[in-house]
Amino acid sequence: MAVPAVPALPLAPAPGRMNVDFEGRIDFPRLRAYRLDRARAAMEAAGLGALLVFDNNNVRYLTSVAIGEWTRDKLCRYALYTRTGELVLWDFGSAAVHHRMYCPWLKPENCIASYTTMRGAAPPASGLTAKQVAEISDRLRSAGVAGEPVGVDWAEVPTFFELAKQNLDVRDGQQVMLDAREIKSRDEITLLATAAAMVDGTYADIAEALRPGVRENEIVALASKRLYDMGSDDVESINAVSGERCNPHPHNFSDRMIRPGEQAFFDVMHSYNGYRTCYYRCFAVGRATQAQIDAYQRAREWIDAAIEMIKPGVSTDQVARLWPAAADIGLDDEKTAFGLEFGHGLGLALHERPIISRLTSLDAPMAIKEGMVFALETYCPATDGHSAARIEEEVVVGSAGVEVLTKFPAQDLYVTNPY
Secondary structure (H helix, E strand, O other): OOOOOOOOOOOOOOOOOOOOOOOOOOOHHHHHHHHHHHHHHHHHHOOOOEEEEOOHHHHHHHHOOOOOHHHOOOOOOEEEEEOOOOEEEEEOOOHHHHHHHHOOOOOHHHEEEOOOOOOOOOOHHHOHHHHHHHHHHHHHHHOOOOOOOEEEOOOOHHHHHHHHHOOOOEEEHHHHHHHHHOOOOHHHHHHHHHHHHHHHHHHHHHHHHOOOOOEHHHHHHHHHHHHHHHOOOEEEEEEEEEHHHHOOOOOOOOOOEOOOOOEEEEEEEEEEOOEEOOEEEEEEEOOOOHHHHHHHHHHHHHHHHHHHHOOOOOEHHHHHOOOOOHHHHOOOOHHHHOOOOEEEEOOOOOOEEEEEOOOOOOOOOOEOOOOOEEEEEEEEEOOOOOOEEEEEEEEEEOOOOEEEOOOOOOOOOEEEOOO
């Protein structure tokens, strides 16, 4: 009797929110090694001696260290990764001491307290920026890459001035890091799928709570609590938009009270172990009008056409051409419509490669590759002048097509608590 073939694992499993001894789930050492290998290959391809990163997402990609949302806009952490394999992390004050104790994949002597001006709040006369760059330069010399180009993603303006003053050859490191991050490993895909699964459950709670009288901010509070209860490490943002606020789309939430028969849509942006979601769902509250149903159907057709098109080798302009032009949805130009008929990569950041948009892709298309993970978003205003449909699906690009990560029902306009 022939032994049956072992079935292939799903492309994007979401097995649970903890590791166990009885299944192979996330292998974090393998994840760390994959990310450093990708970064080194991108660095070498760009002809750089080192990457100097201040973007928290790039810091995490290289070092696998994060200390929370508080640091996201403070430019108080940075990391150096050299062509010769040296990895150094400068972190905020005593956090560096913590990393020496609890991050054994980093050399203790390479976990250093950072010099930071706290976005210029510390007086320039303190000389902190000069000391910061001097330490970085010393590490470049120690690693044997002094004088070679250094890719920098972003930093305070005085830091750029000081890098030039101390004769560092600065190049655009953000593009190099985006090169590294655009293809996801199996572990990354599993983390992205798990993050999406957490939002699946959150939308079930939203659908139950969405009835006349509830306010947009109450839905945001409900969703935020549910996600943190489930293990989210960062609820970055939740858009909650209803009634006449649907058109034009304001990309935020308010204290507006939702009324019977209105449309409402939500975008949940959170992360699990750093890996993010961007996940819209659209509802009608109690009942739906024909104008709302028609708008939703058009938005669904546009997103389905994109999903059907996407496979390795397809270019982003081919996808963008499937979507309506700005004038077709009542807007003046593609700049104003940017982000409505839209695709964007997902990973440790909310916006990675590829970007798919009529604003960018028609002039500068890029090839879609196996292993990319990105979100597809469509928007269609209703003929009633105030309602609008908004749909988003996250997809993993496989060898012959895509797998959709976002599982909460969205094929038809979902009517909550009908009457």
